[in-house]
Every structure is written in structure tokens, then in C-alpha cells.
Amino acid sequence: MVSHRHPNSLEEALETLKNEPCHIVGGGSDLWVKNRSWANTPPAFKKTLLYLAHLESLKGIRKTDDSLIIGAMTPYETILNHPETPALLKACLYELASPAIRHVATLAGNIANASPAADAVLVLIALDATLEIQNHAFKRTVKVKDLIEGPGKTSLESRDLITSIRIPRRTFTHQTYKKVGGRKADAISKVAFAGGAVIKDGTVKHLSLALGAVNATVVRDEGVEKPYINQPLSKLKSEKEAFKKALSSSINPIDDQRSNALYRKKVALNMINRFIESL
Ligand SMILES: Cc1cc2nc3c(=O)[nH]c(=O)nc-3n(C[C@H](O)[C@H](O)[C@H](O)COP(=O)(O)OP(=O)(O)OC[C@H]3O[C@@H](n4cnc5c(N)ncnc54)[C@H](O)[C@@H]3O)c2cc1C
Missing domain, CATH: 3.30.390.50 (CO dehydrogenase flavoprotein, C-terminal domain)
Structure with a gap:
């Protein structure tokens, strides 16, 4: 049986992560493939699934004086259609996966999955992007480049949640x-x-x-x-x-x-x- 949680707020999500090991679900496009089982049986998840895509506080794109801040659960489709999204990121997302995947998949998932071939990670690093990471006790800011340690390996701990991605606003010539x-x-x-x-x-x-x-x-x-x-x-x-x-x-x-x-x-x-x- 697969157990799952649908917290009502970010605080509840962080409390859940504190109390039990979870798979955080973004769009699920890497998670489902990694945990697939064969012969038409349901995916074999060993941990509780923590669904967060319904939390408005983790979605959306806002502009500050010097940055663009993208909520961790914002799907690629929204980012691709946003007028303030840097052209370099749009060029990448346009070729990333397919419209169906882009409808659900997220930057946070691309980063946390830490594939050496992750396309959005590459662009975020070129754009000097940073992440806001939260757990039940504190918040921290980390450069995307510094978070990823190797194939499938990041410095994220089990209680950590990427809450947003910050991209400095810069006009390239x-x-x-x-x-x-x-x-x-x-x-x-x-x-x-x-x-x-x-x-x-x-x-x-x-x-x-x-x-x-x-x-x-x-x-x-x-x-x-x-x-x-x-x-x-x-x-x-x-x-x-x-x-x-x-x-x-x-x-x-x-x-x-x-x-x-x-x-x-x-x-x-x-x-x-x-x-x-x-x-
Ligand atoms: C058909 C297909 C084509 C694809 N094509 C491409 C491609 O062209 N380029 C490419 O780079 N990738 C591609 N992918 C891989 C995948 O779609 C991307 O890596 C996508 O960005 C993953 O995002 P997601 O939200 O679906 O992540 P999920 O599958 O939901 O999560 C991936 C990992 O990140 C963790 N996670 C998710 N959100 C958070 C968070 N907020 N905080 C902490 N951890 C989190 C999850 O627990 C999981 O470990 C493809 C996948 C498929 C199935």
C-alpha cells in the first residue's frame, strides 16, 4: 500500500517532514519513473508521498527589484508562459520533455533529482540562481551549484523542502x-x-x-x-x-x-x- 499526505499549509508540510520520511512530490515525473514497478502494478514507494502541488504559497512567480522568485511547485508550463522568465530559461524549458510533462514538472524536482543531464539545472547555474530551503527549524539560502554534489546526490536532508528558486534579474547582451x-x-x-x-x-x-x-x-x-x-x-x-x-x-x-x-x-x-x- 502507498501512504500519502496532503498538508493544508507549508507549516503542516514541514511538520510532516520532521515526523516521517517522505518522498516530496513535485510533478512526479522523475519520482514515478525511478520507483516504477513492472507488470502493471502500482509504483513501489517505500516512503510516504507528500503532495504539495495544491499549496498556493509554494506556487507562482514574483518580481523583486533585483530578482525573479519562482515558487517550488510552479510547473514549467507556467514558467514558460510568464513574461518575466529569462529568455535563457525559456529556451531550455521549451525543449525540456513534452507539453504533458511540462504541465506538472518543476524546477525544484529537476534540481533535487540531481541528474548530470538535468537541463534546467544547467541554465539555473548559468543564471547564478539560488534556492530557499526550509525545514521545521530554519530557512537557508544555497546556490544551485553548491547544492548538487554528484549524480543523484544533493546536500538536502530528509526534513528539507526547497520552497523557491531566486534568479537574479540580468539583461544579457x-x-x-x-x-x-x-x-x-x-x-x-x-x-x-x-x-x-x-x-x-x-x-x-x-x-x-x-x-x-x-x-x-x-x-x-x-x-x-x-x-x-x-x-x-x-x-x-x-x-x-x-x-x-x-x-x-x-x-x-x-x-x-x-x-x-x-x-x-x-x-x-x-x-x-x-x-x-x-x-
Ligand atoms: C518522458 C520524460 C522526459 C523528460 N525529459 C527531460 C528533459 O528533456 N530534460 C530534463 O532535464 N529532464 C527531463 N525529464 C525528467 C523530469 O521531467 C525533470 O527532471 C523534472 O524537472 C522533474 O520535476 P518534477 O517536479 O516532476 O520532480 P519529481 O519527480 O516530483 O521529484 C524529483 C525529485 O525531487 C524531489 N523534490 C521535488 N520537489 C522538491 C522540493 N520542493 N524540495 C525538495 N525535494 C523535492 C522529489 O522528492 C524527488 O526526489 C523527463 C522525464 C520524463 C518522464
Whole structure:
């Protein structure tokens, strides 16, 4: 038998998480697949299912002076249709899964599932997004990049709930999202890239480049980007090969049923190359 809870408030949800081990249910699109059982029997959940998608306090999108705050239970479809959603995130969500999945699935689920090929995670890291995490005792704020520790592994504890995602509002002068998969959408990425830059009067004001499915976690190295910030764009262009070489040591993909390491690495470096050339 599968047990489940439908709390009436966020406080009740946090109290439930404190008292019993639960699977938090976002859209269920990863959870159901991971816990499937065969021969048409119901999924084999070992923990109580905690349904939260009905809680309005965890849904919706609001704007502050410097950020966009997305409630953890807001489905992709709503995010995709919102006028304030950053174009880079829209480009990603448009190719993520299918309309049916996007009707229910969430950013919080993509993050907590921590797949190395999670497409939205890649873009959120390129956008410097942070998460608000709550449990019955306290709240904390964590960068998306710092939460994910490895394939399927995060620093979330069993009592923790991601309540919202905060994306700094920034207007890129150049941005690109590219997903390489077996087909345009509804396919797991072989490799994916998100790049954003702010170039003003020939100077690099901001640079963020992130690669997915080429290591155990998303590859973004701010140490490689930093020497080019507030520097002439010509420096980045002339040192493009050195830039790629510096990132190259973090690009360590695997061979699997979708692709192989050689192809993934080559494509990843080509995407960085093309992005720098486009600036
Ligand atoms: C057909 C199909 C196609 C897909 N295509 C893609 C694709 O192209 N790209 C891609 O990246 N993914 C894809 N996915 C995977 C999946 O849809 C996404 O990862 C999605 O974002 C998961 O969100 P969800 O809300 O459904 O998560 P759920 O399945 O509800 O949850 C996933 C995990 O996150 C935890 N969780 C959920 N919400 C919270 C929260 N608020 N706080 C803490 N933990 C939480 C759950 O307990 C669970 O462990 C696909 C899946 C399917 C079935």
C-alpha cells in the first residue's frame, strides 16, 4: 500500500517532514519513473508521498527589484508562459520533455533529482540562481551549484523542502542555449550548453558558461571566467584557446547508451568556441 499526505499549509508540510520520511512530490515525473514497478502494478514507494502541488504559497512567480522568485511547485508550463522568465530559461524549458510533462514538472524536482543531464539545472547555474530551503527549524539560502554534489546526490536532508528558486534579474547582451539530443525535445541531453554574457563598449561585464552531461555535475568554472570580467572582449577572443583548455580539464564525460565521451567532449568545446566567437 502507498501512504500519502496532503498538508493544508507549508507549516503542516514541514511538520510532516520532521515526523516521517517522505518522498516530496513535485510533478512526479522523475519520482514515478525511478520507483516504477513492472507488470502493471502500482509504483513501489517505500516512503510516504507528500503532495504539495495544491499549496498556493509554494506556487507562482514574483518580481523583486533585483530578482525573479519562482515558487517550488510552479510547473514549467507556467514558467514558460510568464513574461518575466529569462529568455535563457525559456529556451531550455521549451525543449525540456513534452507539453504533458511540462504541465506538472518543476524546477525544484529537476534540481533535487540531481541528474548530470538535468537541463534546467544547467541554465539555473548559468543564471547564478539560488534556492530557499526550509525545514521545521530554519530557512537557508544555497546556490544551485553548491547544492548538487554528484549524480543523484544533493546536500538536502530528509526534513528539507526547497520552497523557491531566486534568479537574479540580468539583461544579457548575448545568450545561447543548446541541447544536443536524439531528438529536439523529450530526449535526455547527450550534452547541453548555456551561455550568457554582458558586453558593453567592447568590455566583458559578465560571463557565464555552463555545460551539462559532461561530468558528474554541471560544469561551470567561475575561476576561468573571472580573469575576463571588466577586460576588453578582444582579450577573451584572442585567448579563446587558453579559455577552452582551462575548462577542458573539467569536461570529463562518460560513454553510455546515448553517446560517447569523445563526441561529448568535442561538441562541448565546439559550443564554447562558437559562443565566444558570437560575442
Ligand atoms: C518522458 C520524460 C522526459 C523528460 N525529459 C527531460 C528533459 O528533456 N530534460 C530534463 O532535464 N529532464 C527531463 N525529464 C525528467 C523530469 O521531467 C525533470 O527532471 C523534472 O524537472 C522533474 O520535476 P518534477 O517536479 O516532476 O520532480 P519529481 O519527480 O516530483 O521529484 C524529483 C525529485 O525531487 C524531489 N523534490 C521535488 N520537489 C522538491 C522540493 N520542493 N524540495 C525538495 N525535494 C523535492 C522529489 O522528492 C524527488 O526526489 C523527463 C522525464 C520524463 C518522464
